[in-house]
Amino acid sequence: MAEPIPVEDPDDPRLRDYASLTDVALRRVREPAEGLFIAEGEKVIRRALAAGYEMRSLMLSAKWLGVMRDVVDAAEAPVHLVTPALAEQVTGYHVHRGALAAMRRKTLPPAADLLAAAAQGPGPRRVAVLEDIVDHANVGAAFRNAAALGVAAVLLSPRCADPLYRRAVKVSMGAVLQTPWTRLDPWPEGLERLKTGGYTLAAFGLGEDSVTLDALVTRRHERLALLFGTEGDGLSPAALSAADVRVRIPMESGVDSLNVAAASAVAFYATR
Numbered sequence: 279m280a281e282p283i284p285v286e287d288p289d290d291p292r293l294r295d296y297a298s299l300t301d302v303a304l305r306r307v308r309e310p311a312e313g314l315f316i317a318e319g320e321k322v323i324r325r326a327l328a329a330g331y332e333m334r335s336l337m338l339s340a341k342w343l344g345v346m347r348d349v350v351d352a353a354e355a356p357v358h359l360v361t362p363a364l365a366e367q368v369t370g371y372h373v374h375r376g377a378l379a380a381m382r383r384k385t386l387p388p389a390a391d392l393l394a395a396a397a398q399g400p401g402p403r404r405v406a407v408l409e410d411i412v413d414h415a416n417v418g419a420a421f422r423n424a425a426a427l428g429v430a431a432v433l434l435s436p437r438c439a440d441p442l443y444r445r446a447v448k449v450s451m452g453a454v455l456q457t458p459w460t461r462l463d464p465w466p467e468g469l470e471r472l473k474t475g476g477y478t479l480a481a482f483g484l485g486e487d488s489v490t491l492d493a494l495v496t497r498r499h500e501r502l503a504l505l506f507g508t509e510g511d512g513l514s515p516a517a518l519s520a521a522d523v524r525v526r527i528p529m530e531s532g533v534d535s536l537n538v539a540a541a542s543a544v545a546f547y548a549t550r
Contacts, residue, residue: 281357282338282343282350282357282358282359283356283357283358283359284359284360285358285359285360285364286360286364288364288367288368292335292356292358293337293358293360293368295314295316295334295335295380296316296337296365296368296369296378296380297368297369298369298370299316299369299370299371299444300369300370300371301370302414302443305443305444306439306440306443309383309440309442309443310383310440310442313382313383314334314380314381314382314383315380315381315383315442315443315444315447316378316379316380316381316444316447317331317378317379317381317447317452317455318373318375318377318378318444318447318448319375319376319377319448320342320345320346320375320376320377321451321452322447322448322451322452322455323336323346323349323377323379324349325452325455325456326379326381326452326455327349329455329456330384331381331382331383331384331455332355332381332382333353333354333355333379333380333381333382334355334379334380334381334382335355335356335357335358335379335380336349336350336353336355336356336357336358336377336378336379336380337357337358337360337365337368337377337378337379337380338357338358338359338360338376338377338378339359339360339361339362339365339373339376339377340359340361341362341376342376342377343359345376346377362376365378383442386459386460386461387458387460388460389433389460389461389462389468389471390471390475392431392433392458392459392460393405393431393433393471393472393475393477394475395430395431395458396430396431396458397430397475397476397477397501403430403500403501403502404428404429404430404501404502404503404504404546404549404550405429405430405431405432405433405472405477405502405503405504406420406424406429406431406432406433406503406504406506406542406546407432407433407434407435407462407469407472407479407503407504407505407506408420408432408433408434408435408438408506409435409438409465409466409505409506409507409508409513409514409517410435410437410438410507410508410514411438411439411506411507411508411509411538412437412438412439412508412509413439413509414439414440414443414445414446414449415445415446415449415539416439416509416537416538416539417434417438417439417440417441417446417450417454418441418445418446418447418448418449418450418453418454419449419450419539419542419543420432420506420538420539420542421441421446421450421453421454421457421459422449422450422451422453423539423542423543423546424453424457424542424546425450425453425456425457426453426546427543427546427547427550428546428550429457429504429546430458431457431458431459431460432457432458432459433459433460433461433462433472433503434459434460434461434462435461435462435465435466436461436462436463436464436465437465438461441454441459442454466514466516466517466520469505469517469520469521470520472503473522475501476500476501477501477502477503478499478501478502478503478522478523479503479505479520479521479522479523480494480499480502480503480504480505480521480522480523480524480525481505481507481513481517481518481520481521481523481524481525482504482505482506482507482513482524482525482526482527482541482545483507483512483513483518483524483525483526484512484526484534484535485518485524485526487524488524488525488526489523489524489525489526490525490526490527490528491525491526491527491528491544491545491548491549492528492548494523494525494548494549495548495549502549504542504545504546504549505517505521506538506541506542506545507538508538509537509538512535525545527541527544527545
C-alpha cells in the first residue's frame with residue numbers, strides 16, 4: 279500500500295517524469311529512451327494497469343484521491359499529492375483530469391509473432407499498417423478505430439509517431455494500451471513479412487489502377503493488411519509498390535480524400 283506523499287516544490291526530482299509534458303520534441307525523445315510513458319486521467323490509468331503496464335509513480339490532486347483510492351491503496355510505486363497549481367507548473371498545462379501516472383513501457387514483440395497471433399481465430403483477420411503518420415492525434419484515433427472495429431493489431435513504420443506519447447494515448451482513450459502493436463523494421467522491406475504470413479496488403483490511395491473499397495470487400499480475403507500513409511503525401515512509392523492491391527474510398531462533392539484517421543474508420547468498418 280502506498281501512502282500519498284505531499285510535494286510542494288515544482289523542481290522536486292521526484293516529479294521529474296512529469297516535467298515539461300507540452301515539450302513534444304523533448305518528450306518524444308526522452309520517453310522511449312527512458313522506457314516510460316504518461317497515462318492521463320482515471321480511465322486511461324486504469325486501462326494501463328489492466329493491460330499489465332507497471333506504474334513508476336502516480337501524481338494526483340486531493341480532489342481525485344477518493345476516486346483513485348483503490349489504485350492508491352494497491353500501488354507499489356510512490357504516490358505524489360500535489361495542488362492543481364503545482365501540477366500545472368510541473369507539466370506546463372492545466373491537468374484538468376486531475377491524475378497522471380508514469381508507466382513503464384513493455385518490450386515490443388517481433389512483427390512475425392504479432393502477425394501469427396493476429397491470424398488466429400475464426401473468420402477474416404485484419405491488421406492495420408501505418409506509414410510515417412506523424413500526428414499523434416491521428417495515430418491515437420487510428421488505434422481507437424482499430425480497437426472499436428475489431429482490427430487485431432497495428433504495425434507502424436519506424437518514423438511513425440509514438441503511440442504511447444501522451445496525446446496519442448489520450449485521443450485513443452487508452453486503446454493503444456489494449457491493441458497489440460509493434461514497429462515494422464526495416465521499412466518498406468518489412469512489408470514482405472505480411473505476405474509471408476498470408477496477408478493480402480491493401481494500400482489506400484488514389485490511382486487509375488485502384489479498386490473501390492466496396493470491390494475489395496467482395497473479394498473476402500481471409501487475411502487482410504490495410505495500409506495507410508502519412509498526412510498530405512500519402513503512401514510512399516515504395517510502399518505502394520509492395521502492395522498487392524490499391525484501394526480508394528469513393529468520394530462525392532469534389533472531395534478527393536479523407537483525413538487518415540477518418541479513412542481508417544471507414545476501411546475498418548467496411549471490412550469487418
